[in-house]
Amino acid sequence: MDYPYDDIFKPIRVRYDTDENYVTEFLQRMKVAHRNAIATIEKTTDRVHDQFNKRTTPHEIKEGDRVYLYEPANKIGISSKLTKKWTGPYRVT
Numbered sequence: 001m002d003y004p005y006d007d008i009f010k011p012i013r014v015r016y017d018t019d020e021n022y023v024t025e026f027l028q029r030m031k032v033a034h035r036n037a038i039a040t041i042e043k044t045t046d047r048v049h050d051q052f053n054k055r056t057t058p059h060e061i062k063e064g065d066r067v068y069l070y071e072p073a074n075k076i077g078i079s080s081k082l083t084k085k086w087t088g089p090y091r092v093t
Contacts, residue, residue: 005033065092 016022061067068088074080 061092063092066090067092 016025066089068086069090070086072080072085074083
């Protein structure tokens with residue numbers, strides 16, 4: 001497996017006539033590395049989403065069901081460790 005930094009730092013024994021040639025070549029390698037990094041991130045994100053979706057099941061909430069409400073916001077000065085984040089149960093109407 002190639003990593004994005006392999007595109008930048010692979011050993012190349014090329015002599016450049018001017019510094020501009022080196023800069024141009026380096027920028028091209030950086031663009032290739034950037035494209036490869038984006039492709040790797042997208043592929044990894046898709047794989048993570050697929051794995052997550054395999055383990056989940058959709059919940060169908062019907063009228064009359066009892067549910068809890070998630071309220072993560074805390075009042076100022078109150079420790080989040082000591083507060084209940086779920087309130088209820090409430091009946092769906």
